[in-house]
Amino acid sequence: MALYEEQNLRIYNSLSGKKESFTPVHEGHVGMYVCGPTVYSKVHLGNCRTFMSFDMVYRYFLHLGYKVRYVRNITDAGHLEDDADEGEDKISKKARLEKIEPMEVVQRYTTDFHNILRKFNFLPPSIEPTATGHIVEQIEIIKAILEKGYAYEKNGSVYFDVQKFDSDFEYGKLSGRRLEDMIANTRELTAQDEKNNPQDFALWKRAEPRHIMRWPSPWGEGFPGWHLECTVMSTKYLGETFDIHGGGMDLKFPHHECEIAQAEARYGQSPVRYWMHANMLTLNGRKMSKSTGNNLLPEEIFEGNNPILSKAYSPSVVRFFMMQAHYTSILDLSDDALLAAEKGYIRLMDALALLDSIPISEKSDVDLNAWKQRCYDALNDDFNTPILIAQLFEAVKWIHLAREGRQNLSADDKTNLESSLNAFVFDILGIQKPIAGTEASGKVDGLVQLLIDMRNKARADKDYATADQIRDTLAELGIQLKDGKEGTSYQL
RNA sequence: GGCAUCGUGGCCGAGUGGCUAGGCACAGCUCUGCAAAAGCUUGUACAGCGGUUCGAAUCCGCUCGAUGCCUCCA
Numbered sequence: 001m002a003l004y005e006e007q008n009l010r011i012y013n014s015l016s017g018k019k020e021s022f023t024p025v026h027e028g029h030v031g032m033y034v035c036g037p038t039v040y041s042k043v044h045l046g047n048c049r050t051f052m053s054f055d056m057v058y059r060y061f062l063h064l065g066y067k068v069r070y071v072r073n074i075t076d077a078g079h080l081e082d083d084a085d086e087g088e089d090k091i092s093k094k095a096r097l098e099k100i101e102p103m104e105v106v107q108r109y110t111t112d113f114h115n116i117l118r119k120f121n122f123l124p125p126s127i128e129p130t131a132t133g134h135i136v137e138q139i140e141i142i143k144a145i146l147e148k149g150y151a152y153e154k155n156g157s158v159y160f161d162v163q164k165f166d167s168d169f170e171y172g173k174l175s176g177r178r179l180e181d182m183i184a185n186t187r188e189l190t191a192q193d194e195k196n197n198p199q200d201f202a203l204w205k206r207a208e209p210r211h212i213m214r215w216p217s218p219w220g221e222g223f224p225g226w227h228l229e230c231t232v233m234s235t236k237y238l239g240e241t242f243d244i245h246g247g248g249m250d251l252k253f254p255h256h257e258c259e260i261a262q263a264e265a266r267y268g269q270s271p272v273r274y275w276m277h278a279n280m281l282t283l284n285g286r287k288m289s290k291s292t293g294n295n296l297l298p299e300e301i302f303e304g305n306n307p308i309l310s311k312a313y314s315p316s317v318v319r320f321f322m323m324q325a326h327y328t329s330i331l332d333l334s335d336d337a338l339l340a341a342e343k344g345y346i347r348l349m350d351a352l353a354l355l356d357s358i359p360i361s362e363k364s365d366v367d368l369n370a371w372k373q374r375c376y377d378a379l380n381d382d383f384n385t386p387i388l389i390a391q392l393f394e395a396v397k398w399i400h401l402a403r404e405g406r407q408n409l410s411a412d413d414k415t416n417l418e419s420s421l422n423a424f425v426f427d428i429l430g431i432q433k434p435i436a437g438t439e440a441s442g443k444v445d446g447l448v449q450l451l452i453d454m455r456n457k458a459r460a461d462k463d464y465a466t467a468d469q470i471r472d473t474l475a476e477l478g479i480q481l482k483d484g485k486e487g488t489s490y491q492l
Numbered sequence: 493g494g495c496a497u498c499g500u501g502g503c504c505g506a507g508u509g510g511c512u513a514g515g516c517a518c519a520g521c522u523c524u525g526c527a528a529a530a531g532c533u534u535g536u537a538c539a540g541c542g543g544u545u546c547g548a549a550u551c552c553g554c555u556c557g558a559u560g561c562c563u564c565c566a
Binding site for chain 2: 043047255341485
């Protein structure tokens with residue numbers, strides 16, 4: 001019996017606003033699509049948080065025994081800078097600024113994206129399709145939407161007719177907006193607009209002569225609109241009905257709303273069963289954003305070179321920090337918060353390392369299966385990783401107590417505890433062990449060990465002046481001695 | 493202006509009608525020659541004001557404050 005049959009997973013569906021019991025379209029299989037990055041600059045931490053949340057979701061599905069097809073796209077066709085301007089897209093703009101080919105921009109930042117995600121220990125998605133690789137499919141869906149009468153052509157561009165759509169379906173149901181309200185609150189657009197209505201959005205845009213990225217189409221040379229690629233690629237790889245569509249909260253409107261409209265216009269129904277939205281990561285209480293400059297690059301955290309940070313933090317510390325908050329909550333990043341997370345992370349890792357050495361008893365004082373189920377309950381409750389982590393610290397306490405002989409753990413329970421902890425910490429949360437002290441070379445290790453021996457001899461001789469001198473001088477060099485029951489160890 | 497979300501102990505962050513997580517910091521204790529490290533123990537908080545209820549951080553209303561979306565963004 002697969003694990004997913006024993007666990008009742010509930011997911012908060014953004015569309016219904018409720019937690020719903022998860023039942024996949026096809027028994028034993030999960031289809032999941034997540035909106036990926038637009039690769040025109042380095043990925044920032046906010047993106048990482050969203051993808052990390054879905055990485056954890058993906059990992060949990062796998063752990064439960066589902067066969068998962070996880071599709072996360074790369075947007076390499078750019079999006080329009082502004083609906084009202086000449087229709088220049090981000091990627092070609094960047095390419096012109098940097099005097100390189102658009103695909104060179106795409107290549108550079110796709111590589112950067114993958115490098116960062118690898119450091120964070122992300123599992124690669126099953127398919128990572130690109131927008132430019134699906135131009136033909138996008139043109140096909142535009143044709144179909146035109147045939148159904150939910151779009152119109154104007155001067156080589158094609159626009160989605162939101163009002164017509166809204167009369168047959170319901171535009172705005174995901175983001176809780178009503179079309180009438182949106183019409184009433186439309187801002188004045190300064191540039192002339194060839195759209196029939198301001199709410200309409202582009203499915204295809206005519207390319208101006210200076211536009212570099214362009215493809216031929218029945219409406220002339222141009223490029224696809226902002227929202228089309230996700231509709232096309234999700235249904236192409238996951239089918240006309242699939243389980244999960246995820247993305248950042250800021251994509252709810254208009255991006256996901258438009259995706260629903262396109263799909264309903266084309267297929268008569270939305271393909272998505274469960275909409276999941278990951279919340280924002282803020283910095284100094286403000287949203288991180290490429291455009292406002294209030295952002296922090298992952299590599300700046302790993303290297304500690306940003307004024308808001310007092311030190312460098314490893315990818316696993318950042319991951320632990322993020323997993324301590326629920327994915328639907330706004331999380332504020334600060335140096336203090338990272339510092340606290342780092343200590344918690346070390347405590348957890350230290351306890352895991354101690355697990356091997358704890359003594360075994362005849363019987364257990366703890367109900368390990370009940371604990372294990374509490375861990376699953378946390379994850380089953382819309383992937384509540386903070387609660388899971390709280391449970392993990394419960395286990396940390398047991399490990400310490402057992403080690404001191406204040407609590408009993410049977411051999412079976414010890415094995416069970418170890419495998420459970422490995423599953424929850426490493427497989428599902430995706431946290432990694434700290435890198436073993438490779439920075440201390442054999443020479444340094446030998447030197448420090450020698451000093452430790454000399455100090456211990458001084459202590460045995462009650463020559464505390466010498467002992468303390470060794471300890472304090474090492475401390476000044478950043479080497480901390482730790483006196484334990486089993487002798488002295490050190491940390492750089 | 494419109495539409496949302498949120499406001500929890502010193503900090504971060506779960507909980508969403510009664511059983512009131514967890515991490516960090518602080519304090520006490522154990523250990524130690526003294527420290528540090530490590531471990532143990534301790535914290536009754538939910539923006540304000542009303543209301544519903546036997547009972548509210550949790551539901552409803554108002555007020556104040558913060559943030560997000562409404563334009564490309566995870």
